[in-house]
Amino acid sequence: MSSDVLAVTEHRRGGLRDVSYELVTAGRELADEAGGDLHLAVIGGDVEAFAEDVNRKGVDYVHTVDRGEEFNHDVYVRAVEALHAELDPAVVLMPNSVNGLDYAPAVANALDLPLVTDAVAFEWDGALAATREMYNSKVETTVEVDAEAVAVTIRGGEWPGAEGTGDAEIAPFDVEIDEDALGSRVIGFEEAGGGDVDISEADVLVSVGRGIEEEENIELVQELADALDATLSASRPIVDNGWLPKNRQVGQSGKVVTPKVYLAIGISGAVQHVAGMKGSETIVAINTDSNAPIFDIADYGIVGDLFEVVPALIDEFEG
Amino acid sequence: MMKVLVTVKEVAEVEEDFEIEGTGIADRYLEYDLNEWDDYAVEEAVQIAETGDDIEVVSVTIGPERCEETIRMALAKGVDRAIRVWDDALAETDLLDVAAKTRILRAVVEAEEPDLVFTGVQAGDDSFGATGVSLADAVGFEWAAVVNDLDVDAVLDESVARVHRELEGGVDEVTEVDLPAVLTIQTGINEPRYASLRGIRQAQRKEIAEKHLADLGLDAEAVETDVRLTEMYEPESESDATIFEGSAEETAAQLAQVLREKGVGAE
Ligand SMILES: Cc1cc2nc3c(=O)[nH]c(=O)nc-3n(C[C@H](O)[C@H](O)[C@H](O)COP(=O)(O)OP(=O)(O)OC[C@H]3O[C@@H](n4cnc5c(N)ncnc54)[C@H](O)[C@@H]3O)c2cc1C
Ligand SMILES: Nc1ncnc2c1ncn2[C@@H]1O[C@H](COP(=O)(O)O)[C@@H](O)[C@H]1O
Numbered sequence: 086m087s088s089d090v091l092a093v094t095e096h097r098r099g100g101l102r103d104v105s106y107e108l109v110t111a112g113r114e115l116a117d118e119a120g121g122d123l124h125l126a127v128i129g130g131d132v133e134a135f136a137e138d139v140n141r142k143g144v145d146y147v148h149t150v151d152r153g154e155e156f157n158h159d160v161y162v163r164a165v166e167a168l169h170a171e172l173d174p175a176v177v178l179m180p181n182s183v184n185g186l187d188y189a190p191a192v193a194n195a196l197d198l199p200l201v202t203d204a205v206a207f208e209w210d211g212a213l214a215a216t217r218e219m220y221n222s223k224v225e226t227t228v229e230v231d232a233e234a235v236a237v238t239i240r241g242g243e244w245p246g247a248e249g250t251g252d253a254e255i256a257p258f259d260v261e262i263d264e265d266a267l268g269s270r271v272i273g274f275e276e277a278g279g280g281d282v283d284i285s286e287a288d289v290l291v292s293v294g295r296g297i298e299e300e301e302n303i304e305l306v307q308e309l310a311d312a313l314d315a316t317l318s319a320s321r322p323i324v325d326n327g328w329l330p331k332n333r334q335v336g337q338s339g340k341v342v343t344p345k346v347y348l349a350i351g352i353s354g355a356v357q358h359v360a361g362m363k364g365s366e367t368i369v370a371i372n373t374d375s376n377a378p379i380f381d382i383a384d385y386g387i388v389g390d391l392f393e394v395v396p397a398l399i400d401e402f403e404g
Numbered sequence: 405m406m407k408v409l410v411t412v413k414e415v416a417e418v419e420e421d422f423e424i425e426g427t428g429i430a431d432r433y434l435e436y437d438l439n440e441w442d443d444y445a446v447e448e449a450v451q452i453a454e455t456g457d458d459i460e461v462v463s464v465t466i467g468p469e470r471c472e473e474t475i476r477m478a479l480a481k482g483v484d485r486a487i488r489v490w491d492d493a494l495a496e497t498d499l500l501d502v503a504a505k506t507r508i509l510r511a512v513v514e515a516e517e518p519d520l521v522f523t524g525v526q527a528g529d530d531s532f533g534a535t536g537v538s539l540a541d542a543v544g545f546e547w548a549a550v551v552n553d554l555d556v557d558a559v560l561d562e563s564v565a566r567v568h569r570e571l572e573g574g575v576d577e578v579t580e581v582d583l584p585a586v587l588t589i590q591t592g593i594n595e596p597r598y599a600s601l602r603g604i605r606q607a608q609r610k611e612i613a614e615k616h617l618a619d620l621g622l623d624a625e626a627v628e629t630d631v632r633l634t635e636m637y638e639p640e641s642e643s644d645a646t647i648f649e650g651s652a653e654e655t656a657a658q659l660a661q662v663l664r665e666k667g668v669g670a671e
Contacts (some may be wrong), residue, residue, distance in 0.1 A: 097571070156577075158547070181533070183571045186525070186588070187549035190502060190538035199630035200502045202532045219530050219636070220418045224429070227635035228499070268546035269581045277574035289668050313669045325592035331574075338570050346668055367666060369659065370645070374420040376638075383645040385662055387655045397656035402669045 086233055088121030091168060092178040094139050096130045104180040105139055106246030111239050112178050113143035118209035119175050122146065128164045129153045142249035148258040159267045161188040162195060167260045169196055181238035193236035201228055202238045221355055222378040242360065280332030287316035289346045292335055294320040296351015296391055300328045306350060309395050312402040320352045336361035351391050354379025406459045408449040409518035410483065411509060412442040414467055414474040415529040427498055427636045438474045441524025445589040447596040449522050450482035452556055460484050464512050466505060472612055479607035480599035487512060491617040493624035501631040502534045510542045511620035521586040525550050540586035547586040548579055552593045
């Protein structure tokens with residue numbers, strides 16, 4: 086086995102995704118600690134342009150697999166398997182993205198590698214020790230891997246994206262894939278419907294989460310939004326429950342918003358929610374739980390019951 | 405005849421204040437419930453079963469006896485029967501990693517031979533987000549991860565799962581996979597029902613088969629894991645938030661002042 090790191094980049098609809106550059110930073114960090122090289126895989130799409138683009142400082146090799154336009158998990162699994170057979174790396178690094186979740190576990194299983202997902206930090210000392218969160222970010226844990234080789238997925242936004250131009254060797258890598266053996270077919274993409282408002286345009290968002298408990302209580306936060314001349318948005322469970330339409334959802338699978346003021350009411354601050362609102366200028370959190378992760382990114386906070394605080398706040402503006 | 409297997413996990417939720425003991429949270433601060441994502445997976449399976457007489461829905465969980473209450477909830481919602489895997493060897497491991505879960509669930513899939521397997525996208529407690537896809541590879545099924553739409557007619561008539569995979573940023577990927585397949589189910593795909601009183605009564609008579617590792621042709625080695633949980637701690641608060649103190653009225657007044665300074669609510 087080598088001491089190398091193989092990191093698998095991600096692209097969608099013609100562009101590399103940010104996590105690709107973050108993988109370079111994280112991969113370089115591990116490769117330095119393990120004393121090996123950093124290899125990148127670029128699979129599908131405009132592989133030559135992508136390879137030039139991810140050839141950032143610290144990359145030693147880029148392997149391009151010119152196969153299809155978009156992500157297909159069968160192709161990714163085969164390609165990573167073949168690269169693994171060639172390079173025998175100590176670490177296979179993949180993104181903990183929706184597509185990462187669609188192939189990384191299969192790669193780990195196929196290669197019989199232990200799998201650590203959603204790592205937010207790690208160290209290499211002959212073997213991997215990674216930091217992961219549990220219980221909705223309420224605790225952090227260390228997991229140690231008792232094996233010389235491992236598959237890891239990294240959380241987006243935890244490592245800075247690599248910059249500068251590298252002097253990696255870029256070369257095509259041939260993988261034999263039996264077209265008939267592909268059991269999955271990507272047909273296309275669909276955008277979530279537009280709807281009546283664009284929350285990403287709003288200056289002030291009153292955003293409501295599961296702390297609101299019942300559908301009929303949505304009225305209360307709507308009243309606050311009206312009093313503040315703000316727009317109402319929500320965390321995912323509110324939309325899943327059908328209490329507000331999908332175009333109101335903030336987060337990884339909803340909208341990314343950057344308002345002047347974001348009021349998070351009864352929202353815990355799960356990583357997928359924070360991904361959509363952490364760029365807000367001022368963040369206010371109202372939550373009964375002083376340990377809720379939303380307070381980590383808030384500028385102002387009230388530790389209290391929304392059913393008491395929100396009416397009082399409405400009074401302030403209307404009274 | 406068609407069979408849908410749904411993996412379900414009883415997950416622990418942590419109370420607002422809690423204490424860590426060793427590498428876990430002290431049990432008195434934990435409340436147990438059916439994993440949110442699995443609730444949607446159960447509903448999706450039951451909705452498929454409701455389209456015909458010949459469709460069986462089986463749930464499997466790996467967990468101690470305590471989980472039976474949670475499994476009964478799945479049975480009350482329309483699952484036909486359940487399997488609970490437990491063993492002394494399992495009681496001794498403090499983290500069941502993806503590989504260990506895969507080995508156990510693989511044995512169950514091989515015994516049950518389902519056409520479709522539904523798992524949740526992730527378990528709400530340790531959130532590997534990986535069990536379904538790993539299992540698919542292990543049993544040689546096709547798969548799709550993070551599914552928020554499934555064409556049930558295509559499942560029944562064409563033996564394909566035509567799904568939407570929910571990507572980042574409000575974009576769905578439309579994908580087709582051949583059956584048998586594992587789908588990891590995302591919240592919002594349906595509206596999970598509440599168990600009816602009749603359902604709860606019927607669930608009392610449904611079977612929860614307890615299986616030990618040996619019953620599945622496995623031994624203790626199958627649950628030996630290369631991924632060990634060695635530390636658990638409360639993250640250092642990164643918060644530099646100004647926290648307003650006082651009654652609801654007092655805190656609301658302080659917040660209102662800050663908001664007004666930022667021009668909020670000004671006509
Ligand atoms: C692939 C994937 C994509 C996802 N995409 C998104 C996304 O785009 N957007 C998103 O939001 N989530 C997303 N999620 C879900 C995310 O993981 C969380 O489950 C979700 O954000 C939790 O929403 P919440 O904070 O409203 O609910 P919870 O986490 O249940 O938090 C409710 C909060 O309300 C507080 N509370 C309760 N009662 C009161 C009260 N009376 N007064 C004040 N506070 C109270 C509680 O202390 C708690 O902090 C995604 C998950 C996955 C796996
Ligand atoms: N102990 C378990 N028993 C049964 N199913 C499980 C168990 N752990 C995880 N799963 C299934 O795998 C899904 C993803 O879990 P995870 O990969 O652990 O985040 C869950 O939603 C469950 O459907």
